[in-house]
Amino acid sequence: MSNSLVIIPTYNEYLNIEDLIQKVFALEISFDVLVVDDDSPDGTSALVRKMQEQFPRLFLITRKNKSGLGTAYIRGFRYALEKGYQYIFQMDADFSHNPRDLVRLYLTCVEEGYDLCIGSRYITGVNVVNWPIGRVLMSYFASIYVRFITSLPIRDTTAGFKCYKREVLESIDLAKIKFVGYAFQIEMKFATWKQGFKIKEIPIVFTDRTKGESKLSKGIFKEAVFGVIKMKARGWLGRYAPSVEANRLNGANTGNAARGQKEYQAYDQKRQ
Numbered sequence: 001m002s003n004s005l006v007i008i009p010t011y012n013e014y015l016n017i018e019d020l021i022q023k024v025f026a027l028e029i030s031f032d033v034l035v036v037d038d039d040s041p042d043g044t045s046a047l048v049r050k051m052q053e054q055f056p057r058l059f060l061i062t063r064k065n066k067s068g069l070g071t072a073y074i075r076g077f078r079y080a081l082e083k084g085y086q087y088i089f090q091m092d093a094d095f096s097h098n099p100r101d102l103v104r105l106y107l108t109c110v111e112e113g114y115d116l117c118i119g120s121r122y123i124t125g126v127n128v129v130n131w132p133i134g135r136v137l138m139s140y141f142a143s144i145y146v147r148f149i150t151s152l153p154i155r156d157t158t159a160g161f162k163c164y165k166r167e168v169l170e171s172i173d174l175a176k177i178k179f180v181g182y183a184f185q186i187e188m189k190f191a192t193w194k195q196g197f198k199i200k201e202i203p204i205v206f207t208d209r210t211k212g213e214s215k216l217s218k219g220i221f222k223e224a225v226f227g228v229i230k231m232k233a234r235g236w237l238g239r240y241a242p243s244v245e246a247n248r249l250n251g252a253n254t255g256n257a258a259r260g261q262k263e264y265q266a267y268d269q270k271r272q
Contacts, residue, residue: 004087004106007037008078009069010035013093014042015211018051023099025055029106031056031089034079036072068180069160073188077150077169090162094209097161105163108200115168117193118154119161120201130208142225146186149228150235154189157202158182168197171242183227190231190239194240230263 006024010017017035024033033055037045038064039092048060061075063116073090087109091097101119108117121127124144129137146157172191175214193199234240 002081003078003085003098004030004031004089005032005034005076005083005085006089007034007036007073007080007092009038009072009076010040010044010048010093011066011215012040012042012044013218014040014047015210016094017044018047019052020093020099021048021055024102025057025102025148027099027103028105029190029253030057031102032059032078032085034059034061035093036063038066038072040167042186045133063263066182068196070177070184071179073184074174074177076267077164077174079170081169084222086166088166088169090161090164091161094211096206096209098204099206100200101161102163104202104204108202109163112200113198114200115165116189116196116199117158117163118189118199118201119204120154120156120159121206123201124203127205128204128208129204130210130271131206142182145225146228150186150190150232152186152190152193154193154199157189159183159201161204162207164192166198168192168195170197171195171197172240173242176239179227179231183231185227187231189238190235192234195242224250 008017008020021033023029035045035048035058037048037060039045045060045062048058052058052060060077063072063075076090079089087106089102089105091102097119105117105119108114122140126136126140143155143157146152147154172188172195177184177187177191189199
């Protein structure tokens with residue numbers, strides 16, 4: 001078992017998921033993988049089950065309905081905390097996030113001591129490939145809007161490629177995270193920032209999918225626009241105060257940090 005878990009939500013990702021899983025398990029750092037599938041009619045979950053015979057550190061949760069990206073990640077976060085993972089990652093299933101960058105996210109948290117590392121499209125300009133210009137502008141200016149409303153010191157506020165230390169997810173009351181699309185990505189960063197955790201963005205190149213269909217909708221963008229205002233108000237009301245379970249969870253998992261450091265030291269010796 002690795003000390004790191006990569007959570008990948010899926011819905012109709014049969015064309016991408018096999019190659020993605022193989023590339024993650026081929027990395028020089030050990031990652032476990034959890035696929036959270038919303039009962040994809042294209043057979044995504046059946047393919048993942050078949051791959052579990054080859055990869056014993058591949059796990060699968062299937063849900064009966066298409067319930068949204070945010071709830072899929074929340075389910076994955078709870079699984080990661082229950083199983084004692086020290087570093088929890090989230091990434092898309094469509095290769096818009098390069099699996100190689102998982103290593104960079106991991107090392108930023110382990111070597112530099114950050115609590116949340118974000119794979120950012122906008123920290124060094126605009127690093128987006130194959131998106132139409134209208135979508136690029138919408139995404140870029142959405143982050144400007146979020147920063148203006150919330151004062152969140154993050155350039156790519158809607159980014160979905162991230163590594164959390166477990167202490168972050170333990171401290172956030174996941175039951176109070178309600179958004180499901182872009183607003184979910186914003187809300188998790190906002191909650192992390194409000195609690196004073198150390199955050200760093202590292203530059204990545206985001207490449208639009210070449211297989212399968214996008215899951216974006218007008219409703220997701222609408223949720224982000226109006227959700228940011230609600231989120232700001234909830235912040236004033238103390239909505240993002242530390243979870244009442246944080247102390248209990250921290251006390252129950254005292255061995256995780258030592259295990260994570262041991263694995264990193266072994267990797268560091270291999271590099272030298």
